[in-house]
């Protein structure tokens with residue numbers, strides 16, 4: 001039986017609570033002999049800072065490098081607001097993305113029929129929504145240099161972030177989007193701000209040329225990032241695959257998340273380039289939601305985004321399509337049965353705890369496996 005090495009990094013806030021629900025599934029799949037998962041757990045973010053004064057240690061980075069896949073919970077919280085910038089909780093996540101070369105961030109936004117009323121938009125606008133945001137993850141303003149705050153001669157301060165993209169960085173993320181679209185509804189919307197930014201001009205040129213050269217069979221359109229934000233809340237079902245840079249992708253994926261009813265619903269996969277020798281890619285899977293310190297420790301967190309991220313792990317890292325389908329079907333069936341955590345419950349409706357939701361999904365998987 002195939003054996004896979006998983007590194008669990010639960011992190012801060014609700015991270016450990018939602019990760020615990022994934023652990024139940026991991027244990028069950030292994031016991032069932034569907035695949036053997038060897039797991040290790042390590043610290044990241046504020047939890048790592050408290051123990052080591054670093055947001056991720058070299059040892060944990062080494063484990064992440066060696067793992068077949070990393071499952072990541074969430075990082076950050078007000079407790080670490082005053083921590084030095086270099087060692088703030090988020091720095092641990094950014095180092096993982098950069099050092100593992102995880103340039104392609106896939107953020108699917110699916111609106112389950114059962115949840116269409118939990119969306120802030122009207123049911124008919126979001127019901128059946130199925131889009132993917134492909135966000136560039138290792139470049140742009142997140143990592144561009146210089147990135148600094150300097151004091152000028154007159155005593156005033158000046159802050160600089162640098163938005164920078166090369167042809168190669170744009171081509172490799174656009175290729176991910178085009179390939180993905182071919183397996184879906186064959187449409188890519190590329191988004192930048194070419195009306196204001198040089199990086200947007202280059203982005204647009206590179207994607208246009210690449211489309212003509214290699215992907216002419218895919219429908220391509222371009223939308224300015226602000227207009228795309230507007231279209232996402234006006235008519236979200238017009239989209240299939242959206243490809244955009246690191247910062248726009250960060251913002252637009254939070255918008256897309258909310259269309260589906262709750263930030264607690266969205267999984268994501270961050271993938272590196274395929275190793276030509278082994279055919280494997282480095283990968284990290286994480287819910288799009290953050291650490292939600294306001295509800296941490298109260299058993300209120302929705303574990304669906306984290307469990308959905310595990311389904312993506314099964315699919316993209318291990319090719320365990322049947323297992324991934326089972327997990328996703330189980331999520332959809334517990335929602336059909338009316339189970340809701342607080343974030344997706346309608347007013348007055350009874351909400352279940354994090355563990356109750358996790359147990360119900362596990363039970364759903366067990367039923368499907370029979």
Ligand code: IPM
Nearest residue numbers: 075076090093094250288290
């Ligand atoms: C995300 C988060 C991160 C980001 C933070 C936690 C650094 O918002 O994954 O969307 O900005 O990329």
Ligand code: MG
Nearest residue numbers: 250251254288
């Ligand atoms: Mg974000």
